[in-house]
Amino acid sequence: MGYERLEPSKPRGSVTTTTTSPPAPNQHQETTNRTRKKLLVSSIILAFTLIIAAAIFAGIRTQVKSSQHVPGLARKPSQAISKTCKLTRFPELCVDSLMNFPGSLAASSSKDLIHVTVNMTLHHFSHALYSSSAFSYLDMPPRVRSAYDSCLELLDDSVDALSRALSSVVTSGTQAKPQDVTTWLSTALTNHDTCEEGFDGVDDGGVKNQMTAALKNLSELVSNCLAIFAANGDGDGNDFAGVPIQNRRLLEVKEEDKFPRWVEERRERELLEMPVSQIQADIIVSKDGNGTCKTISEAIKKAPEHSTRRTIIYVKAGRYEENILKVGRKKINLMFVGDGKGKTVISGGKSIFDNITTFHTATFAATGAGFIARDITFQNWAGPEKHQAVALRIGADHAVIYRCNIIGYQDTLYVHSNRQFFRECDIYGTVDFIFGNAAVVLQNCSIYARKPMAFQKNTITAQNRKDPNQNTGISIHASRVLAAGDLQTYLATNNTNGTVQTYLGRPWKLFSRTVYMLSYIGNHVHTRGWLEWNTTFALDTLYYGEYLNTGPGSALVQRVNWPGYRVINSTAEANRFTVAEFIYGSSWLPSTGVSFLAGLNI
Numbered sequence: 364m365g366y367e368r369l370e371p372s373k374p375r376g377s378v379t380t381t382t383t384s385p386p387a388p389n390q391h392q393e394t395t396n397r398t399r400k401k402l403l404v405s406s407i408i409l410a411f412t413l414i415i416a417a418a419i420f421a422g423i424r425t426q427v428k429s430s431q432h433v434p435g436l437a438r439k440p441s442q443a444i445s446k447t448c449k450l451t452r453f454p455e456l457c458v459d460s461l462m463n464f465p466g467s468l469a470a471s472s473s474k475d476l477i478h479v480t481v482n483m484t485l486h487h488f489s490h491a492l493y494s495s496s497a498f499s500y501l502d503m504p505p506r507v508r509s510a511y512d513s514c515l516e517l518l519d520d521s522v523d524a525l526s527r528a529l530s531s532v533v534t535s536g537t538q539a540k541p542q543d544v545t546t547w548l549s550t551a552l553t554n555h556d557t558c559e560e561g562f563d564g565v566d567d568g569g570v571k572n573q574m575t576a577a578l579k580n581l582s583e584l585v586s587n588c589l590a591i592f593a594a595n596g597d598g599d600g601n602d603f604a605g606v607p608i609q610n611r612r613l614l615e616v617k618e619e620d621k622f623p624r625w626v627e628e629r630r631e632r633e634l635l636e637m638p639v640s641q642i643q644a645d646i647i648v649s650k651d652g653n654g655t656c657k658t659i660s661e662a663i664k665k666a667p668e669h670s671t672r673r674t675i676i677y678v679k680a681g682r683y684e685e686n687i688l689k690v691g692r693k694k695i696n697l698m699f700v701g702d703g704k705g706k707t708v709i710s711g712g713k714s715i716f717d718n719i720t721t722f723h724t725a726t727f728a729a730t731g732a733g734f735i736a737r738d739i740t741f742q743n744w745a746g747p748e749k750h751q752a753v754a755l756r757i758g759a760d761h762a763v764i765y766r767c768n769i770i771g772y773q774d775t776l777y778v779h780s781n782r783q784f785f786r787e788c789d790i791y792g793t794v795d796f797i798f799g800n801a802a803v804v805l806q807n808c809s810i811y812a813r814k815p816m817a818f819q820k821n822t823i824t825a826q827n828r829k830d831p832n833q834n835t836g837i838s839i840h841a842s843r844v845l846a847a848g849d850l851q852t853y854l855a856t857n858n859t860n861g862t863v864q865t866y867l868g869r870p871w872k873l874f875s876r877t878v879y880m881l882s883y884i885g886n887h888v889h890t891r892g893w894l895e896w897n898t899t900f901a902l903d904t905l906y907y908g909e910y911l912n913t914g915p916g917s918a919l920v921q922r923v924n925w926p927g928y929r930v931i932n933s934t935a936e937a938n939r940f941t942v943a944e945f946i947y948g949s950s951w952l953p954s955t956g957v958s959f960l961a962g963l964n965i
Contacts, residue, residue, distance in 0.1 A: 365728055382483045387877065429661075447473040450594045451587040451828070458579060474595045477532050481548075484584045485525040488551065491577045492518040498573055507570050509560030509719040514574060517554035520692055520730060520758070524550045542834065546760065546802065549833040550780040552585040553800040556829055557779070561720045582829075590830035595833060633956050634673070634698070635737055635765055642700060644677035659709065660685050668693040678739065680706040690729040690759070697731055701739035704789065710742040714749035722775060725756035732781075734759035735955060742769035747772040747816045749795055757801065759784055761954045764788055771796065772813060778803045778837065782946045786957055791847055795825035797837060798871065802946050804838045806960060811847040812865045812887060824868030826875040836876035836906070837868075838940040841960060844879070844916065846887040854887060863887075866894040870901035878931070878940045888916030893923050903927055910937040924947040937963055
């Protein structure tokens with residue numbers, strides 16, 4: 364396919380034939396206090412996790428049938444283990460790992476083994492986090508340090524996700540909120556992949572080899588958890604190309620009200636529509652000093668951890684450019700309110716040319732659950748020549764991005780993991796500019812392809828679902844796929860749409876999944892619609908669909924004929940990618956108060 368990207372953490376080609384060499388490495392800032400703190404926190408996490416897991420395991424043993432193992436006799440997998448592991452993609456590892464984990468032989472059924480398998484996987488992730496933290500004091504080149512720090516953060520988040528999954532399957536049974544458990548397992552798998560990919564292309568063998576050893580088999584273990592849970596945990600099944608039927612209850616919206624009629628929390632319901640002047644902010648950010656803080660980073664620091672109520676941070680109009688802006692996992696239920704698109708601007712220029720991973724290039728990142736942003740512009744101004752340069756990265760569960768601009772070139776919007784909803788946003792980019800492995804719906808958004816570098820092709824999406832049991836994918840619903848002003852001018856000047864080609868997406872991973880439904884598609888989109896990643900890779904395992912789209916670029920006659928591509932003709936099939944069935948599961952979206960369409964109807 365020509366040029367392969369420089370960034371090793373995400374081996375995705377830039378769809379171009381030009382080659383650019385990165386500048387000499389710049390020293391990546393990393394303080395000793397930070398690494399020591401991470402090591403201490405990691406150790407505490409491990410100790411706490413092992414205590415909780417041991418307590419849960421003790422409870423599990425009382426729930427399953429007792430099957431005494433006689434010491435000295437050769438062990439054989441039980442009938443339950445043999446039967447269960449046949450359901451997985453890695454059956455040999457499944458048998459070996461369960462045979463070596465206490466309590467597995469006592470399980471009498473696949474459902475009993477769900478608890479044991481998640482518990483075992485949690486132990487492996489906790490051990491990986493602990494062992495990885497042990498060499499945080501090593502001297503590392505900037506690029507290696509960036510990959511290493513990403514891994515520590517992602518492993519920490521995975522331990523938390525797996526802990527929640529284990530708690531759910533033990534205390535509530537497998538029929539309680541199966542979409543939550545599937546989401547957390549999917550997130551742990553995505554985190555692991557992001558961690559591993561950070562070391563792709565890194566020459567320093569010491570740290571890379573130690574991390575490779577620490578991460579061994581983690582991906583396969585989570586995959587096995589997903590397979591076992593999919594077969595036993597979801598009473599409705601998971602039968603349609605990996606699309607979960609999460610909640611069959613129809614969500615009704617009154618015509619006279621933009622919000623669902625069953626939303627009870629009036630303050631939450633009105634918060635996203637309320638004028639800024641009427642919002643009682645907890646923290647006010649103002650560059651002129653007429654607020655609580657002068658910087659956004661200071662506001663994030665002031666916000667409480669693990670808050671059960673919404674914390675509102677009002678960011679007044681202005682351009683804010685700060686080195687690191689991240690809402691961490693412990694900062695939950697934060698809502699950022701700006702003065703409007705183009706007025707409150709959070710900008711940055713980090714790129715992989717700064718010797719950091721794509722994960723660390725984000726101008727703004729959020730992983731704290733319940734994150735909301737409204738009326739803000741997120742921008743990465745690094746430019747197309749700097750390749751991967753993220754404007755906004757979201758890994759927060761139950762995240763809502765409303766009436767925001769997200770502006771960049773390559774890799775603009777990183778929908779990394781968990782469940783996300785974007786409404787009335789304008790997203791600008793060139794190569795793979797909406798990418799990641801969240802379960803995400805973009806609704807009533809405008810998606811603008813910009814003029815890329817010479818010989819590049821625009822690709823709107825690059826979805827990286829790795830496992831068929833992950834409940835992830837990109838759903839673009841009731842939106843507009845347009846050419847930005849610079850691309851419009853270029854195409855008009857060259858009097859042809861063939862000069863710069865724009866595609867709806869390409870498959871980053873084997874089970875990539877993306878759909879466009881009831882959306883307008885402009886004539887800048889190539890008649891084939893979709894682009895190969897590398898010859899025949901993933902063409903028979905991906906799921907790419909189009910449903911009743913309009914506009915000159917929506918014609919289906921010359922679309923690709925890949926086995927995994929389909930023109931969706933069934934309303935039932937299309938419904939599986941709506942807010943109601945694809946991301947609603949836990950009834951989380953109504954509490955945010957954001958306007959949304961639950962089903963297909965416009």
